Amino acid sequence: MLGLFSVQDRIAVVTGASSGIGLEIGQVLAQFGAKVVLMARRTELLEQESQKIESTGGAAKWVGIDLLDRSQLAESYDRVLSCFGAPEIVVNAAGINLREPTEKISWNSWDKTVQLNLTVPFFFSRQFVRIMKKQGRGKIINVASLQSMRAFKNGIAYGASKGGVSQLTRAMAEAWSAHGIMCNAIAPGFFPTSLTAPVFESEKTEMKMAEATAIGRNGRMEDLHGPILFLASPASDYVTGQILFVDGGFTAK
Numbered sequence: 001m002l003g004l005f006s007v008q009d010r011i012a013v014v015t016g017a018s019s020g021i022g023l024e025i026g027q028v029l030a031q032f033g034a035k036v037v038l039m040a041r042r043t044e045l046l047e048q049e050s051q052k053i054e055s056t057g058g059a060a061k062w063v064g065i066d067l068l069d070r071s072q073l074a075e076s077y078d079r080v081l082s083c084f085g086a087p088e089i090v091v092n093a094a095g096i097n098l099r100e101p102t103e104k105i106s107w108n109s110w111d112k113t114v115q116l117n118l119t120v121p122f123f124f125s126r127q128f129v130r131i132m133k134k135q136g137r138g139k140i141i142n143v144a145s146l147q148s149m150r151a152f153k154n155g156i157a158y159g160a161s162k163g164g165v166s167q168l169t170r171a172m173a174e175a176w177s178a179h180g181i182m183c184n185a186i187a188p189g190f191f192p193t194s195l196t197a198p199v200f201e202s203e204k205t206e207m208k209m210a211e212a213t214a215i216g217r218n219g220r221m222e223d224l225h226g227p228i229l230f231l232a233s234p235a236s237d238y239v240t241g242q243i244l245f246v247d248g249g250f251t252a253k
């Protein structure tokens with residue numbers, strides 16, 4: 001029974017792992033025995049966080065990368081494999097939300113948002129599919145959003161990218177799941193990270209968002225643990241193309 005939710009000795013790679021949700025996912029996978037590769041641009045944070053994991057008996061290495069740089073992305077396959085070998089779990093958590101009013105959005109800011117949030121998860125994951133196919137198994141976990149389903153003020157580029165992440169997840173499942181590769185997404189509600197600082201800086205907005213959930217509060221980082229272990233482990237071997245909303249019932253109301 002324990003093995004059902006086990007990620008013991010599985011190799012996982014997590015983007016956006018220097019802070020927030022990506023870091024939390026890297027930590028929980030490592031805590032439950034996975035060998036984790038943490039990726040982001042801020043290498044000092046990655047080093048610090050992987051040392052923390054190792055000091056508590058976990059296995060972690062890191063790869064510094066700017067995912068918006070295509071040449072770095074192309075080199076990332078070899079760099080990830082040189083850590084622990086081929087990853088069986090790929091988590092695409094790197095993302096940005098520039099919160100620009102519609103009339104202020106430039107081609108550059110639109111492209112940056114869509115590239116990092118939507119395009120990179122496809123090209124980053126696809127590198128590992130050939131080797132996952134050979135192994136006959138793999139777990140790809142994208143990070144969608146409330147904005148995959150709902151429109152928020154100043155969220156047009158972010159919302160478009162996250163709406164795309166939902167469909168990307170279904171299309172990945174259609175393309176790869178016959179080879180044993182399960183492709184799903186978590187869609188977090190409001191969790192306190194640097195990306196959601198504008199929400200949590202104002203008590204009024206924080207309360208408003210909490211009240212919009214069915215449970216009556218915003219997310220706590222530990223609320224992500226169960227859903228991530230489920231999607232990363234054999235427990236979800238017949239689940240693919242799904243968006244799991246971890247939002248306290250925000251989208252149910």
Ligand SMILES: NC(=O)c1ccc[n+]([C@@H]2O[C@H](COP(=O)([O-])OP(=O)(O)OC[C@H]3O[C@@H](n4cnc5c(N)ncnc54)[C@H](OP(=O)(O)O)[C@@H]3O)[C@@H](O)[C@H]2O)c1
Nearest residue numbers: 016018019020021040041042066067094095190191193195
């Ligand atoms: N917080 C929430 O409530 C919430 C809700 C729904 C969805 N999400 C999604 O969750 C994911 C993580 O966001 P977060 O809330 O945890 O915010 P965060 O703490 O700001 O994390 C964003 C991560 O993305 C990385 N990143 C940004 N630009 C990058 C680039 N060019 N190359 C490589 N890595 C890059 C950052 O690392 P570096 O700066 O070190 O590169 C950081 O690790 C995002 O996809 C976000 O859309 C968050």
